[in-house]
Amino acid sequence: DIAETSADIQRVDQRDIAEAAAMLRNGGTVAFPTETVYGLGADARNTGAVEAVFAAKGRPSDNPLIVHIADLDALDELVTEVHPVAVALMEAYWPGPLTLVLPLRPGVLSPLVSAGLDTVGVRIPDHPVARALIRASGCPVAAPSANRSGRPSPTLASHVLEDLSGYIGGVLDGGAAGVGLESTVVQVQPDGSVSILRPGGITAEQLSAVSGAGTVDNTSAEALDFTPKSAAPVSPGTADLNAADGEFPASAATDKNPAPRAPGMKYTHYAPRGWLGVVDGSSPLRVAERAASLLQAAQLNGEITGLLLFDEHIALYPAAPAACVTSLGSLDSPEEAARSLYAALRRFDEAGATYILAEACPVTGLGAAIMNRLMKAAGGTLIDAG
Numbered sequence: 001d002i003a004e005t006s007a008d009i010q011r012v013d014q015r016d017i018a019e020a021a022a023m024l025r026n027g028g029t030v031a032f033p034t035e036t037v038y039g040l041g042a043d044a045r046n047t048g049a050v051e052a053v054f055a056a057k058g059r060p061s062d063n064p065l066i067v068h069i070a071d072l073d074a075l076d077e078l079v080t081e082v083h084p085v086a087v088a089l090m091e092a093y094w095p096g097p098l099t100l101v102l103p104l105r106p107g108v109l110s111p112l113v114s115a116g117l118d119t120v121g122v123r124i125p126d127h128p129v130a131r132a133l134i135r136a137s138g139c140p141v142a143a144p145s146a147n148r149s150g151r152p153s154p155t156l157a158s159h160v161l162e163d164l165s166g167y168i169g170g171v172l173d174g175g176a177a178g179v180g181l182e183s184t185v186v187q188v189q190p191d192g193s194v195s196i197l198r199p200g201g202i203t204a205e206q207l208s209a210v211s212g213a214g215t216v217d218n219t220s221a222e223a224l225d226f227t228p229k230s231a232a233p234v235s236p237g238t239a240d241l242n243a244a245d246g247e248f249p250a251s252a253a254t255d256k257n258p259a260p261r262a263p264g265m266k267y268t269h270y271a272p273r274g275w276l277g278v279v280d281g282s283s284p285l286r287v288a289e290r291a292a293s294l295l296q297a298a299q300l301n302g303e304i305t306g307l308l309l310f311d312e313h314i315a316l317y318p319a320a321p322a323a324c325v326t327s328l329g330s331l332d333s334p335e336e337a338a339r340s341l342y343a344a345l346r347r348f349d350e351a352g353a354t355y356i357l358a359e360a361c362p363v364t365g366l367g368a369a370i371m372n373r374l375m376k377a378a379g380g381t382l383i384d385a386g
């Protein structure tokens with residue numbers, strides 16, 4: 001795997017890695033590239049260091065961190081028994097974008113890492129810089145994604161600095177993250193079935209190829225949603241219903257206008273600063289027509305509009321359907337969509353977009369993770385184009 005991504009390591013030399021490793025050993029925080037997204041690392045045994053990670057991110061303390069190790073040898077120290085199906089999954093997909101939630105061995109890690117749970121999420125990242133750093137530090141490295149809590153995860157070192165500059169020890173620049181979405185988080189149940197707690201870089205299809213047909217449970221994905229369900233659900237068609245009389249909800253939260261447009265807004269994840277809705281429908285044409293008319297109404301209402309779509313559908317829209325139009329690439333290449341999703345969401349911020357619509361995508365393969373992130377970014381707002 002090192003050869004495949006050797007281009008990535010050119011920006012980082014051994015001295016950088018040694019310096020970053022020393023920072024980790026001394027209780028500091030360092031952001032580093034992984035194959036999924038950039039992580040913000042700290043020595044998982046050091047409560048002060050882990051506290052600094054929560055503080056830099058503004059992360060609620062009831063949301064546990066993933067522990068990153070460089071080799072399988074480091075696993076025994078952290079966990080007790082490991083189910084044979086979990087072993088098979090590690091053999092198949094480590095190093096790689098799969099996190100296993102395992103029974104925590106007491107007394108080794110800072111209790112903040114597991115947020116008081118008796119389990120810990122562990123993975124071996126498939127990135128030469130990440131593994132060199134972990135090895136050189138000699139620490140199990142607790143690392144959430146290196147973004148401010150609620151923001152899109154960072155797929156470039158510059159994203160990390162955008163969010164966390166001044167709050168962390170530094171960042172190792174390994175170029176663009178290859179997968180672009182976080183790891184899949186799973187827990188193997190005593191009966192050997194696999195619960196997906198968060199869809200991600202390893203698909204349900206890949207999991208069942210190892211654990212057996214019919215053994216993968218997708219329904220617990222919300223178990224990882226530590227955000228309170230908003231009491232008043234976001235109403236999907238609000239903007240649309242009110243468009244006729246020119247009444248759009250108040251603008252999304254900004255420094256000048258702190259009132260969130262949708263009640264669930266402050267609990268969204270992966271979110272751009274503007275308001276975001278996901279549009280789905282019975283055909284691409286229905287989706288495009290509905291999105292185009294919503295965008296037009298929003299534009300008339302003074303919103304700075306954004307549209308996130310797929311290459312195949314561009315021709316279904318009128319010319320310049322939004323002020324900022326970004327494609328996730330071809331529907332045939334969900335890998336490309338995953339890789340570019342978070343940067344695309346950040347691009348809307350750069351454009352100052354206040355009203356953004358995103359096309360839904362099929363939820364097979366990586367599409368499940370892409371739609372999961374889009375829906376979270378949208379705070380659950382799904383607009384049905386019929």
Ligand code: TXA
Binds near residue numbers: 039040125
């Ligand atoms: O790809 C990734 O997983 C990235 C890179 C940096 O490795 N990391 C990442 O970490 O996405 P974070 O903290 O942003 O997300 C970790 C997810 C959270 O949803 C958390 O609730 C869940 O994993 N998690 C961690 N430990 C857990 C546990 N013991 N039980 C259940 N969920 C856990």
Ligand code: MG
Binds near residue numbers: 144145153
């Ligand atoms: Mg995260």
